[in-house]
Amino acid sequence: MTEELKMRVKTYAESGEWFGRIEELVEEIEENGYEVLEANAESVTFEDDDEEQYVACVGGTERTMYIESIREA
Structure with a gap:
């Protein structure tokens, strides 16, 4: 995982940020x-300009979602 990604998209442990809906x-x-590219209650798959893909694992509940971890796809 690139350092740039770590600086731009943060896990809950890093930011303390949670979301009320998957759309947020x-x-x-x-x-x-x-x-x-794809999003559901368990994970969000996304890619950068170089077409490197990542998966953000979603934790929490239906109304308090957060990024639990991020890994390369």
Whole structure:
């Protein structure tokens, strides 16, 4: 995982940020310059400009979602 990704999209442990809906989490990733390819209650798959793909694992509940971890796809 690139250092740039670590600086732009942060896990809950790093930011303390949670989201009320999956759409808010997707919007956060897109606002950081990534294209979201797929999103559901368990994970969000996205890619950067170089077509490197990443998976953000979603934790929490239906109304308090957060990024638990991020890994390369």
